Amino acid sequence: MSALVRISDDALALACGADAVAAAFEAAGAKVERVSSWGMHWLEPLVDMNGIGWGPVGPDDVRAILDGGLDDKCIGPIAAHSFIAGQQRFTFARAGKTRPLSLDDYAASGGWEGLRKAREIGPEATVEAVTRSGLRGRGGAGFPAGIKWRTVAQAAGEAKYIVCNADEGDSGTFSDRMVMEGDPFMLIEGMAVAAHAVGAERGYVYIRSEYPHAIRKMQAAISASADLVAPFEIEVRVGAGAYVCGEETSLLNSLEGKRGEVRAKPPLPAIEGLFGKPTVVNNVLTLAAVPWIMANGADAYAAVGFGRSKGTMPIQIAGNVRHGGLFEVGFGITLGELVNEIGGGTASGRPVRAVQVGGPLGAYHPPSDFGLPFDYEAFAAADGLIGHAGIVVFDDSVDMAAQARFAMEFCAAESCGKCTPCRLGAVRGMEVIDRIRAGAGRELETLERMPQMHNMPKQGRDTADEIALLTDLCETMKFGSLCALGGFTPYPVMSALKHWPEDFGAK
């Protein structure tokens, strides 16, 4: 009998050469199943033969694996590997095990059970279960999903919509992509439960154009499961690549074919959302958590977590780190455990200097913050945020003033332009940081790209004056911006200044 090997067809595995490895196994007479990724990115392409793993594998390794060798790349039983055994996988329970587009695999691993339960108990009890589970939005703001669903359920309107936010623009994040590429029926089931709960007949998945594999998988999964979720209908819409289109009202404008400009709130999308109708906008992870909650019970979900942060969080470890990947665990794990124990420290082997948590608008944390538990409130109290749970690690070669400058540059590039503190503030922010850096004796490599900028040192102003100006500007952006793009850009800037003043030439 020929050997059966499992190899992921996730975009990251493909980028690491998984197709060539799969072809080499087939050429050697093995049967190959393409499955989702376990999320141990540093080991991709990871080969699973009878539960034993090898990675990272190249085509030349295939013969040795089939002959029972290649010990130096063998990690033993995959499920027992410390990176996997240390996790509590609710959302990613099927990761590495099932074929993403196999309805048989999905049903055999508990799929559709949540939808069946929701239909059995009815819309009101479904909203009640999601509320009781304590599930909070995983897109960044952490708003309770049950309360949002209740608002839409109770809103008057002949048409209501479910919009799945799959724009996933945060740096170092990939969990939405892994759900869509690895377990698309779970997301469809979550959307169908939401539709049943609020009375919606149509849903949209808004996916960033940079995710071609996810787009194809979602489209195929939607067609394959159409009968199972009917009369609910789902359509994929592809974004054109603007970070701000992940902001829910900007996303709705984009879905309607308009410019991706942020809308003032109120009205909330739950009352006047897509095409002016009551709309649930939820992140991929929020909706993907719902089938587990419905199938296993709200109380089982709420029993896991920390404080008001209930359930598990698929944390994405990236940047300069030895063991990058997807680590799903109950809230409450500390930042230090994630970076040093699970992530294994920096890939460069140099000391960790900073960790940015929560995407480009998240604060930079020094190692002295490593005792922080992963929890919405704890990070907010430390002037940070957990956002979509992406953590990006930097070693001691990072220039934190340059990172602060990058935050302002990112905001300037991605601003929708609707409000002044963000549209103009970000450009002024780049200029003042350039002046500070010039004062600190650094090269201004980005100067020529912005010839209109006032970034030359000003007569009579020293670094302390410029830092005071930057602080004042950040206050204005924080409190005067219409949305979190302008409002949160001060987090990376001010945290860099607070923890690494020496990089700004501050005394």
Ligand SMILES: Cc1cc2nc3c(=O)[nH]c(=O)nc-3n(C[C@H](O)[C@H](O)[C@H](O)COP(=O)(O)O)c2cc1C
């Ligand atoms: C600039 C900006 C970008 C955002 N990008 C995303 C994103 O890529 N994905 C996402 O789910 N939420 C994003 N959000 C948050 C959404 O506005 C919204 O809170 C979320 O989609 C609601 O779903 P949730 O309650 O399930 O988190 C972004 C917000 C801002 C201000």
Ligand code: SF4
């Ligand atoms: S803060 Fe920036 S992105 Fe948000 S509405 Fe204002 S200009 Fe647009």
